[in-house]
Amino acid sequence: xxxxxxxxxxxxxxxxxMSILMVNAQFDFNSFKELLDVTDGNLASxxxxxxxxGYIQVEKTFVGRxxxxxxxxxxxxxxxxxxxxxxxxxxxxxxxS
Amino acid sequence: xxxxxxxxxxxxxxxxxMSILMVNAQFDFNSFKELLDVTDGNLASxxxxxxxxGYIQVEKTFVGRxxxxxxxxxxxxxxxxxxxxxxxxxxxxxxxS
Numbered sequence: 001x002x003x004x005x006x007x008x009x010x011x012x013x014x015x016x017x018m019s020i021l022m023v024n025a026q027f028d029f030n031s032f033k034e035l036l037d038v039t040d041g042n043l044a045s046x047x048x049x050x051x052x053x054g055y056i057q058v059e060k061t062f063v064g065r066x067x068x069x070x071x072x073x074x075x076x077x078x079x080x081x082x083x084x085x086x087x088x089x090x091x092x093x094x095x096x097s
Numbered sequence: 098x099x100x101x102x103x104x105x106x107x108x109x110x111x112x113x114x115m116s117i118l119m120v121n122a123q124f125d126f127n128s129f130k131e132l133l134d135v136t137d138g139n140l141a142s143x144x145x146x147x148x149x150x151g152y153i154q155v156e157k158t159f160v161g162r163x164x165x166x167x168x169x170x171x172x173x174x175x176x177x178x179x180x181x182x183x184x185x186x187x188x189x190x191x192x193x194s
Contacts, residue, residue, distance in 0.1 A: 005109045012102045015188065022192050085192060088185045091112065095119050095182060 003086025008053050013038055013046040018081045021056060021073035029069040047071060055080060100183025105150050110135055110143040115178045118153060118170035126166040144168060152177060 009015050016036055020027050033043055050056045055077030059070045073081070106112050113133055117124050130140050147153045152174030156167045170178070 005112075007109075010107055010109070012104075012107070015102075019188050019192055085189050089189050091116050092182050092186050092189075095116055 002090040003088070004080075004083040005087045006080050006084045008050065008055060009081065009084045011046065013042065014050055017046060017050060017071075018055065018073065018077065021071060022078065022081060026059070026070045026072040028071070032071070050077070053077075099187040100185070101177075101180040102184045103177050103181045105147065105152060106178065106181045108143065110139065111147055114143060114147060114168075115152065115170065115174065118168060119175060119178060123156070123167045123169040125168070129168070147174070150174075 009018060013036060017032060020032070020035070029043070029047075032038075032047075033040065036043065038046075047056065047058070051058055054074055056071050056073055059072070061068050061070060106115060110133060114129060117129070117132070126140070126144075129135075129144075130137065133140065135143075144153065144155070148155055151171055153168050154171055156169070158165050158167060
C-alpha cells in the first residue's frame, strides 16, 4: 500500500498533536491541553512519546515570568506524518472506489 | 471535528480488516491472513475484538470438507467505520489547507 502506517500516530492525541504541528511552527503545552481537552498527565505522556521518537522537539522559555513549554515538529516527524497521512488517504480512497 | 475517531480502529490490522469488509460482502480468515501478512493469533485477536464491539459478524461454513470462517461487516460497523474515515479525511484536509 502507498504511504506508511506509523504506530507512533496510532492514537488520537498523538495524531492531533502532529496535525497541529504541521500547520503551526510551534505550539505550547497549555494550548494543546485546551484544544485537545486532555489531562496534563495524558498530554505529557503522548508528547514525550513523540519526542522520544524524534518526531517533535521541546523548548522551554519564559513569557514574562511565566514558564512556557513549546513544541515543534522535526523534519523526520513531518516526513513520517506525511507518509502516515498518505497511507490513510489511500485507505479512504479504496473505500470510495 | 467532523466524523468520529473510534478507538476500535486504532490499529492497522483492524483498520485494514474493516476496510476490506467495506468493499467485500464477506471475507474468510485465511484470505485475511494472506493479505495482511499477520499470524493466526494476532489476526484472531483483532477479529474477535471487532466482533465483540458488534462491528463484524462471523459465520462458519464448509467448502467441500474444509471448514471456512467468513466475516462480514455489520451495519453498525459500517457506520462507525465511515465516521472514523470522515474524521481522518478531515484531518488530512486540514493538513493540506
